[in-house]
Amino acid sequence: MAQATFRVWRGASGGQFHDYTADVVPGMVVLDAIHQIQATQAGDLACRWNCKAGKCGSCSAEINGKPRLMCMTRLNDLPLDEPVTVEPMKAFPPIRDLVTDVSWNYTVKKKIKPFKARKPDAPDGTWRMSQSDVDRVQEFRKCIECFLCQDVCHVLREHALHPEFIGPRFLVYTAALEMHPLDDEDRLADLKGDHGIGYCNITGCCTKVCPEEITITENAIIPLKERVVDRFYDPVKRLFRVFSG
Amino acid sequence: MEYETHDYDVLVVGAGGAGLRAAIEASAGGVKVGLLCKSLLGKAHTVMAEGGIAAALANVDDRDNWKVHFSDTMRGGQYVNNWRMAELHAKEAPDRVRELEAWGAVFDRTTDGRILQRNFGGHRYPRLAHVGDRTGLEMIRTLQDHGVHRGMDVHMEFTVVSLLKDGGRIAGVFGYERERGRFKVFRASAVILATGGLGRAYRITSNSWEGTGDGHSLAYHSGAELIDMEFIQFHPTGMIWPPSVQGILVTEGVRGEGGILVNKEGRRFMFDDIPEPYRNQTADNEDEGWRYTQGDKSARRPPELLTRDHVARCINREVREGRGSPHGGVFLDIAWIRKRMQNSEEHIRRKLPSMYHQFKQLADIDITKEAMEVGPTTHYVMGGVRVDADSQMSNVPGLFAAGECAAGINGANRLGGNSLSDLLVFGKRAGEYAAQYAREHPRPAFDLAQADEAAHLAVQPFEPGRSENPYTIQHELQGAMQELVGIVRQENEMVTALEVVEKLSTRAATAAVHGHREYNPGWHTALDLRHLLTVSEAIARCAIERRESRGGHFREDYPEKVSEFGKVNMVVRKTATGSMELQRVPLAEMPPELKQVIEENK
Numbered sequence: 102m103a104q105a106t107f108r109v110w111r112g113a114s115g116g117q118f119h120d121y122t123a124d125v126v127p128g129m130v131v132l133d134a135i136h137q138i139q140a141t142q143a144g145d146l147a148c149r150w151n152c153k154a155g156k157c158g159s160c161s162a163e164i165n166g167k168p169r170l171m172c173m174t175r176l177n178d179l180p181l182d183e184p185v186t187v188e189p190m191k192a193f194p195p196i197r198d199l200v201t202d203v204s205w206n207y208t209v210k211k212k213i214k215p216f217k218a219r220k221p222d223a224p225d226g227t228w229r230m231s232q233s234d235v236d237r238v239q240e241f242r243k244c245i246e247c248f249l250c251q252d253v254c255h256v257l258r259e260h261a262l263h264p265e266f267i268g269p270r271f272l273v274y275t276a277a278l279e280m281h282p283l284d285d286e287d288r289l290a291d292l293k294g295d296h297g298i299g300y301c302n303i304t305g306c307c308t309k310v311c312p313e314e315i316t317i318t319e320n321a322i323i324p325l326k327e328r329v330v331d332r333f334y335d336p337v338k339r340l341f342r343v344f345s346g
Numbered sequence: 347m348e349y350e351t352h353d354y355d356v357l358v359v360g361a362g363g364a365g366l367r368a369a370i371e372a373s374a375g376g377v378k379v380g381l382l383c384k385s386l387l388g389k390a391h392t393v394m395a396e397g398g399i400a401a402a403l404a405n406v407d408d409r410d411n412w413k414v415h416f417s418d419t420m421r422g423g424q425y426v427n428n429w430r431m432a433e434l435h436a437k438e439a440p441d442r443v444r445e446l447e448a449w450g451a452v453f454d455r456t457t458d459g460r461i462l463q464r465n466f467g468g469h470r471y472p473r474l475a476h477v478g479d480r481t482g483l484e485m486i487r488t489l490q491d492h493g494v495h496r497g498m499d500v501h502m503e504f505t506v507v508s509l510l511k512d513g514g515r516i517a518g519v520f521g522y523e524r525e526r527g528r529f530k531v532f533r534a535s536a537v538i539l540a541t542g543g544l545g546r547a548y549r550i551t552s553n554s555w556e557g558t559g560d561g562h563s564l565a566y567h568s569g570a571e572l573i574d575m576e577f578i579q580f581h582p583t584g585m586i587w588p589p590s591v592q593g594i595l596v597t598e599g600v601r602g603e604g605g606i607l608v609n610k611e612g613r614r615f616m617f618d619d620i621p622e623p624y625r626n627q628t629a630d631n632e633d634e635g636w637r638y639t640q641g642d643k644s645a646r647r648p649p650e651l652l653t654r655d656h657v658a659r660c661i662n663r664e665v666r667e668g669r670g671s672p673h674g675g676v677f678l679d680i681a682w683i684r685k686r687m688q689n690s691e692e693h694i695r696r697k698l699p700s701m702y703h704q705f706k707q708l709a710d711i712d713i714t715k716e717a718m719e720v721g722p723t724t725h726y727v728m729g730g731v732r733v734d735a736d737s738q739m740s741n742v743p744g745l746f747a748a749g750e751c752a753a754g755i756n757g758a759n760r761l762g763g764n765s766l767s768d769l770l771v772f773g774k775r776a777g778e779y780a781a782q783y784a785r786e787h788p789r790p791a792f793d794l795a796q797a798d799e800a801a802h803l804a805v806q807p808f809e810p811g812r813s814e815n816p817y818t819i820q821h822e823l824q825g826a827m828q829e830l831v832g833i834v835r836q837e838n839e840m841v842t843a844l845e846v847v848e849k850l851s852t853r854a855a856t857a858a859v860h861g862h863r864e865y866n867p868g869w870h871t872a873l874d875l876r877h878l879l880t881v882s883e884a885i886a887r888c889a890i891e892r893r894e895s896r897g898g899h900f901r902e903d904y905p906e907k908v909s910e911f912g913k914v915n916m917v918v919r920k921t922a923t924g925s926m927e928l929q930r931v932p933l934a935e936m937p938p939e940l941k942q943v944i945e946e947n948k
C-alpha cells in the first residue's frame with residue numbers, strides 16, 4: 102500500500118515537528134491521516150473535527166504552510182514525495198498539537214450589535230422578503246466560522262492587532278447583518294471605531310483561503326468601507342447631518 | 347477532593363439546536379443558566395443538517411395544517427410514537443420556525459415573499475422550511491447568536507462524565523474541560539440533557555465523534571428510563587466512495603428536488619415495492635413523480651420519497667441481489683433533470699450547493715452531470731430518554747431531556763425534517779419547564795463522594811500496567827454493531843453482539859492512555875467507551891425483544907409487523923445490582939379526537 106509522511110506539530114509553543122507514516126487509500130484527506138496516526142501511533146495527538154465534510158469549520162490547520170480545512174484537503178492534491186506538514190493556525194495562541202485557543206473570536210462576536218428586526222410586514226407578525234434579497238446575504242451567511250481568514254490576515258497574524266481589529270470573519274458577519282433585509286440596527290460607527298475596519302488594506306488574502314468561497318474583500322469589506330466613508334467622510338452628507346441634527 | 351464548582355438554576359448539557367433553544371427559554375424564565383458542550387459553540391451536529399425544518403406553515407400548499415403533519419408523523423412512526431408529543435410538535439412547529447425568522451434566520455422564499463417549503467419523504471405536502479441545503483447552519487447560528495445575548499454562561503469544550511444526585515433528584519454534573527483536563531463540578535436545580543445521538547456505535551455513520559450516546563447513557567446510569575432503543579434510522583443515502591467519505595450524508599433534498607434512485611441496470615427500482623399504507627399517496631409513473639417534485643398539486647409523490655426505513659431496505663435488497671453499483675450501493679441521479687428543464691446545471695447548484703461542493707471536492711463527481719453512488723448510513727436514533735410529553739422531564743426529578751437524546755415523538759421511524767422542528771418545539775418546552783422546576787425547588791445539596799468516585803474512575807486509564815488501545819475497542823464495537831445489529835437483524839446475531847459488548851466492556855475497563863490530561867483525545871475516547879457500550883447493549887436487547895419488523899427495526903426472522911408489538915414500547919432501566927432490565931410498557935390510549943384526525947388523513 103502507498104504511504105506518505107506527515108510532519109505534524111506536537112506540543113504547544115515550545116513544541117516541534119514529528120514525522121509519522123500513514124497508509125494512503127483512495128480519496129483520502131489530511132484529516133483521515135491524522136485520525137489514522139491517532140488510532141495507531143499517537144493516541145494523544147490533539148486536533149478538532151466534527152463533520153468531516155467542510156460544514157462545521159472545526160478542523161482548521163496549516164497544511165504545507167497554507168491555512169486549510171483538514172477534512173477538505175485531498176492527499177492527491179498534495180505532493181506526497183515529500184512530507185506533508187500539518188501545523189496549527191498561527192494567529193491564535195496554541196493549546197496543544199493542532200488545537201489553538203480561538204476564544205477571542207467568540208468574545209469579538211459578542212461585541213457586535215446583534216440582529217434587530219424591523220416591524221413585521223404582515224398583521225400576523227411575519228415578514229415578506231424576495232428571494233433576490235435573500236440571495237444577496239446568503240453568501241455571508243454560509244460562513245462556517247473556521248477562522249482561516251482570521252488566521253491569514255496580516256493585521257492579526259503579523260501585527261497582532263486583535264484588540265483593535267475584528268478581522269475578516271467579523272466584517273463578513275457585520276456585512277451579513279447590515280445587508281440583512283429585515284435588520285434595523287446601525288453598526289457603522291462601531292465599524293469605524295472599535296472594530297477597526299480602517300486597518301484592512303484590502304490585500305485579499307482572506308478571500309483566497311475561505312473554504313466557503315465567500316468573496317470577503319469585494320463583497321463584504323469594500324461595501325462596508327464605502328458605507329463608512331459615505332457616512333463619516335463625505336463633506337456634503339456631514340453638513341447635511343449637522344443641519345438636520 | 348476539591349473541584350472548581352459552578353452554581354446554576356438550570357444547566358443545559360449540549361449546544362445543538364435543542365440545547366440552545368432550551369437555554370434561551372430557560373434564560374427567558376428569569377433563572378441562571380449554564381450551557382455545556384463537548385466541542386466549540388456552533389459545531390454541534392445540528393450544524394450539519396441539510397434539508398430543512400418540518401412545520402405545517404402551509405405557505406406552499408394551503409391544504410397543509412397540523413392535523414396532516416401529525417398524521418404523517420404517526421404514520422411514519424408506525425403508530426408507536428408518543429401521540430401527545432407528535433401532537434404538540436405538529437401544532438407548535440410553525441410558531442417556532444417563525445420565531446427563528448424574528449431572531450434573524452433567513453430562509454428561502456416563495457414568490458410572494460414568504461418562507462419557502464420543500465418536499466421530503468413521508469410528508470404529504472411541501473413542508474420543510476430551508477435555506478438551500480444548509481438549514482442546520484442557519485438554525486444553529488441564529489440560535490447561538492441570539493442566545494449569547496440572553497445572559498447564559500457558555501462553557502465550551504467541557505465533557506460531562508457523570509450526573510450527580512441528591513437522593514432521588516438531580517443535583518448537577520461532573521466532568522472535565524478539554525484544554526487542561528481539569529475536573530469541575532456544576533451544581534444545578536435542574537439539568538437538561540440535549541446531547542444528540544449515538545451514530546458512533548456503528549462503523550458507517552453520518553455522525554461526528556460527538557455522537558456517542560452520552561446523554562442516553564448518563565440518564566440511564568442515574569436511574570432514568572430509556573425507550574425505543576431498537577429503532578435506529580439508517581439513512582438511505584450516505585456517500586460510499588471513496589472510502590474516506592463513507593457514511594457522509596447526502597441530503598434527502600436531492601430526491602425532494604427530483605433526484606431518482608436507479609440500479610446498475612438503470613431501473614428505477616423504487617417503483618417495484620410501494621408499501622400498502624402509502625399506495626394511495628404514491629405516484630405510479632415517472633411523469634407524475636416528476637410533476638410532484640415541481641409543485642404540481644394534483645400529482646402524487648415519487649416512490650423515492652417514501653419513508654427512510656423503506657428506501658434503505660430497498661437499496662439493501664438491490665445490492666444484495668447483485669444489482670448494485672460498483673462500490674456496493676446504488677445510483678442517485680439528479681443530473682437527469684436536464685431532460686426536463688433548461689439551466690438544470692445552474693438549478694442544481696443553486697438548490698443543492700453544499701452537495702455539489704461535497705461531491706466535487708471529496709469524490710471528483712459533478713452531480714449536475716453524473717449520478718452519485720449512495721448506500722445506507724447510520725443516521726439517527728429514535729430511542730432515548732423517556733420523558734413527559736409536555737414538560738420533557740424524565741422519571742428522575744429535575745432531569746429533563748430534549749432533542750435527539752429524548753424519545754417518543756418519532757416512534758419507529760423519524761420523518762426527515764422532523765428532527766430540527768423537534769429540537770425547537772421540545773427544546774423550548776424543556777427550557778420553560780426546567781426553569782419552572784428550578785424556581786419551585788431549592789438548590790440541591792450533594793455529597794462530593796460521588797464526584798470523587800467519578801474522578802477516580804476517570805483517571806484510571808493513566809495507571810501503569812494497562813495495554814488496551816481505546817481506539818481499537820471502539821473500532822471493534824462499531825464493526826460488531828454494524829454487522830450484527832444493523833439494517834437487517836436476526837436473533838442469533840444480536841445475541842452474539844451482546845457477547846461482544848460484554849467482552850469489550852471487560853477490555854474497556856483496562857483501556858490505557860498515553861500522555862497527560864491536556865487535550866488528549868485518547869483519554870476522551872476511553873471515557874466515551876462506557877457510553878457507547880451502554881447504548882449498544884440497550885439497542886441489542888430491545889432489538890432482540892421486539893420480535894417483529896417495524897420502521898427502523900427490521901428482523902429477517904420476523905419480517906412482518908405484529909399488532910401486539912404495535913401496542914408497546916420497550917423500556918430499559920438499570921436495576922439495583924447494575925444490570926440492564928427490559929420491560930414492555932403499553933402505549934397510552936390515544937384520545938378519540940386524535941384517532942379521528944388520523945382516520946381523516948389516511
Ligand SMILES: Cc1cc2nc3c(=O)[nH]c(=O)nc-3n(C[C@H](O)[C@H](O)[C@H](O)COP(=O)(O)OP(=O)(O)OC[C@H]3O[C@@H](n4cnc5c(N)ncnc54)[C@H](O)[C@@H]3O)c2cc1C
Pocket residue numbers: 359360361362363364365382383384385390391392393394395396397398399400481482504505506507540541542543552553556560561595725726748749750751762763764765766767769
Ligand atoms: C448530516 C446530517 C444532516 C441532517 N439533516 C437533517 C435535516 O435536514 N432535517 C432534520 O430535521 N434533521 C436532520 N438531521 C438530524 C438532526 O440534525 C439531528 O438529529 C439534530 O441536529 C440533533 O440535535 P440535538 O440538539 O439533539 O443534538 P446535537 O446537535 O447533536 O448536539 C449535541 C450537543 O451535546 C453536546 N454533548 C454531547 N455529549 C456531551 C457530554 N457528555 N458533555 C457535554 N456536552 C455533550 C455536544 O457537544 C453538542 O453540543 C441531520 C443529521 C445529520 C448528521
Ligand code: SF4
Pocket residue numbers: 253254255256268269300301302303304305306307308317318322
Ligand atoms: S483583505 Fe483586509 S481583512 Fe482580508 S486579509 Fe487583507 S487586510 Fe485582512
Ligand code: SF4
Pocket residue numbers: 158243244245246247248249250251269270273310311312313314315317
Ligand atoms: S469567512 Fe470563510 S474563511 Fe472566514 S471564517 Fe467564514 S468560512 Fe472561514
Ligand code: FES
Pocket residue numbers: 149150151152153154155156157158159160161170171172173
Ligand atoms: S471537520 Fe467540519 S469542517 Fe472539517
